[in-house]
Amino acid sequence: MGQQEKVATSLAGAVGEEIGASLAPVDAELARRYPGDPGTRQPVHTVYVPGDAFAAGTIRTWGDAALAALDEHAPDAASLAAVLGLAEDLAGPVHDRVRAKLEREPIEDLRVDFEDGYQGRDEDQDAARAARLIAEAYAAGTAAPYMGIRMKCMEAAVRDRGIRTLDIFLTGLMAAGGLPEGLVLTLPKVTYAEQVTAMARLLAAFEETHGLAPGRIGFEIQIETSQSILGPDGTATVARMIEAAEGRATGLHYGTFDYSACLGVSAAHQASDHPAADHAKAVMQVAAAGTGVRVCDGSTNVLPVGPTAQVHDAWKLHYGLTRRALARAYYQGWDMHPGHLPTRYAAVFAFYREGFEQAAARLARYAGQGGGDVMDEPATAKALGGYLLRGLDCGALDTAEVARLTGLTRADLERFAAPRRGDLTASAR
Numbered sequence: 001m002g003q004q005e006k007v008a009t010s011l012a013g014a015v016g017e018e019i020g021a022s023l024a025p026v027d028a029e030l031a032r033r034y035p036g037d038p039g040t041r042q043p044v045h046t047v048y049v050p051g052d053a054f055a056a057g058t059i060r061t062w063g064d065a066a067l068a069a070l071d072e073h074a075p076d077a078a079s080l081a082a083v084l085g086l087a088e089d090l091a092g093p094v095h096d097r098v099r100a101k102l103e104r105e106p107i108e109d110l111r112v113d114f115e116d117g118y119q120g121r122d123e124d125q126d127a128a129r130a131a132r133l134i135a136e137a138y139a140a141g142t143a144a145p146y147m148g149i150r151m152k153c154m155e156a157a158v159r160d161r162g163i164r165t166l167d168i169f170l171t172g173l174m175a176a177g178g179l180p181e182g183l184v185l186t187l188p189k190v191t192y193a194e195q196v197t198a199m200a201r202l203l204a205a206f207e208e209t210h211g212l213a214p215g216r217i218g219f220e221i222q223i224e225t226s227q228s229i230l231g232p233d234g235t236a237t238v239a240r241m242i243e244a245a246e247g248r249a250t251g252l253h254y255g256t257f258d259y260s261a262c263l264g265v266s267a268a269h270q271a272s273d274h275p276a277a278d279h280a281k282a283v284m285q286v287a288a289a290g291t292g293v294r295v296c297d298g299s300t301n302v303l304p305v306g307p308t309a310q311v312h313d314a315w316k317l318h319y320g321l322t323r324r325a326l327a328r329a330y331y332q333g334w335d336m337h338p339g340h341l342p343t344r345y346a347a348v349f350a351f352y353r354e355g356f357e358q359a360a361a362r363l364a365r366y367a368g369q370g371g372g373d374v375m376d377e378p379a380t381a382k383a384l385g386g387y388l389l390r391g392l393d394c395g396a397l398d399t400a401e402v403a404r405l406t407g408l409t410r411a412d413l414e415r416f417a418a419p420r421r422g423d424l425t426a427s428a429r
Contacts, residue, residue, distance in 0.1 A: 033243070034290035037386070039418045041393045042294055043109035043146050044348045045335045046253070051149070052120030054112045056133050059144055063106025065338035069304065070099065073311045080346065083312045084319050090350055098345045101395050106341055108394070109146040109332075114165050115153070115188050116258075127165045131172025138180040148184035150222075154195035163202060170217070174210055185219040186253065191227045193237065193244035200246045218248045220296075224255030226262045229280050239287035249293045252284045253334075256298030272298045272321055272333075281330060297325040299334035304343075315343045322347035331390060345394075352391030359384050360405035363416065367408060385416030 049058055074080035074095075081091035112130040120126045130149060137143035149169050152162030166185070173179050187199050203217040221241055223229065231237040242249050259280055260270035271277065277298070284295050300321055304314035318340055325333055326347065335344055363384040391397035392410070403409065408416075 035292050036290060037294075037418055038292050039414060041145065042331055042390065044331065044394050045107075045333055045344050046109045046111055046296065047107045047144075047335050048111050048113045048117055048150070050117040050119060051112050051114045051123070051126040051130055052118060054126075054130055054133065056136065059107050059110065059137075059142065062338040062341065063102050066102045066106060066341035067099070069311065069339045070102070070342045073304075073308050073315075074342070080342075083315055084343070084346060084350075086346070086350060087354070090353055093353055094346055094349045097349050097395060098342055101345050101349075102341060105144070105395070107144045109184065110144045110148075111184070111186055112147075112149045114162075115150050123161065123165055124168055127168040128172050131169045132176060134180070135173055135176030138182070139177070143180070143182065146182040146184045147180070148182075148186070150186035150188055153187065153189035154198055155189065155191075166202070167206070170206055179212070179216065183217070184250070185217065186222055187219050188222040188255070189224050189258065190221050190241060191225045191237075193240040196221060196241045196244040196249070197246070200244070200248050203248060204246075215247055218250040219245070220251035220253050221245065221249055222253045222255050223280060223284055224258035224262070226259070229283050236283050236287055238284055242287060242291055242293055249291075251294045251296055251332075252288055253296040254281055254284065254298045256334075257301065259298075270301075272300065273324060281328070285329065294332065295330055297330040297333035299336050300340075301336065303337045304339035305337070311339065314339070319343040319347045323351060326351045348394055349396040352387070352394070352396035355387070356391065356397060356401075357405065359387050360402065363388065363408070363413075364406045367406070367412070367416075381416050382418075385413045385418075389413050389417050 047062065055061075070080075074083055077091040077095035080086065080095050080098075081088070086094055112134075114123060114127065118126075127149070134143065134147050137147070149165070151166045151169075152158040154162065170179070173183070187196070190196060199219060203219070204214065206212075207214055207216055221228075221238075223238060228237050228241065231240070238252060242252075254272070254277065256272050256277060257270050260274060260276060261267075263276050265274060265276055281295065281297065288295050300318055302314045302317055304311045304318070322333060322344060325331075333344070335341060363381060366381045366384070388397065388402055388406070389410070392399060392402060392413075399410065402413075406413075
């Protein structure tokens with residue numbers, strides 16, 4: 001090799017050192033506020049079951065009811081494709097995977113509801129029972145990957161009741177062997193950041209009482225009021241809420257109907273694709289970006305029940321709303337009825353399978369620095385890796401087919417999907 005030419009510089013080393021020292025607080029703040037996605041599995045939905053109705057067999061009951069609906073209203077791939085407009089090459093794989101999913105894991109995330117959906121007369125006993133049943137399900141291997149409760153909000157009229165229910169539930173889990181890894185809590189109807197701080201301090205007190213690691217218990221913030229999006233000073237309140245959670249916020253869940261009603265949207269037009277909903281979720285998405293807090297879409301109240309034609313109409317609506325949300329990077333939503341499960345999974349599986357080959361080819365080219373008709377950036381490689389991982393997690397894709405088309409292992413995909421801040425290029429290469 002020939003002798004390398006000496007490169008000249010003009011700045012003294014002390015200049016860079018001074019700049020580094022001056023930006024050290026900023027570096028620390030970026031790392032604290034924007035740690036990036038946690039890299040854990042995100043469920044494709046959250047199912048809400050009233051606390052007085054939740055039972056040991058709820059998950060299997062929902063799965064069986066969903067299978068029965070599929071058998072009655074779309075018993076084969078062709079009939080499902082005709083209802084949802086699936087491409088011919090997708091129909092078979094999607095129908096087969098939907099059926100397998102409903103048999104194996106019908107619910108990915110279940111929330112026992114002690115707020116709007118709860119009509120029970122003995123909340124103490126229902127909360128204690130929820131803790132016992134969830135602990136037993138995790139011990140038996142029959143639990144959903146994620147389970148927990150939605151308590152009442154921090155407003156004065158129901159605050160004490162909500163705190164007591166949460167205490168009974170968490171105490172019951174501890175008595176049954178400890179908090180499960182998949183524990184999720186939801187704080188509804190949050191209006192002020194101070195309510196989020198109160199929740200964080202409540203959980204810190206519980207951790208201290210039981211000798212748990214600080215920060216062990218996280219929670220979701222439910223966005224159901226206009227004040228949670230825009231404060232009286234014109235700021236995005238939801239961004240302040242994430243900070244107020246003191247590192248415990250795991251998700252922002254959009255409440256379709258409470259939020260719509262808060263803005264005066266008439267009942268006939270309250271839906272997750274209303275412009276008011278789009279605005280709220282866009283603000284939530286920007287506020288959460290990079291923080292590790294995930295955004296969840298709302299639900300539809302149109303239930304797939306009744307004669308086949310009526311079920312098909314409800315399925316088309318739910319499928320379309322789910323596909324719309326996925327395209328907007330809202331990878332999770334609410335499901336309120338067993339009949340929503342077939343179209344939830346059909347939409348999710350179609351979304352990942354129809355883009356699978358192109359995403360795999362682009363990531364393979366990027367990883368091998370090969371040619372192609374698209375020049376991808378490291379940030380796009382991150383998105384491609386995340387897309388494939390989400391497809392694997394929900395069951396839309398198989399490990400073997402992803403490895404065959406990309407030449408990459410799951411660990412490789414995870415490195416692409418979650419590079420260190422400021423090191424996209426290095427970690428992607």
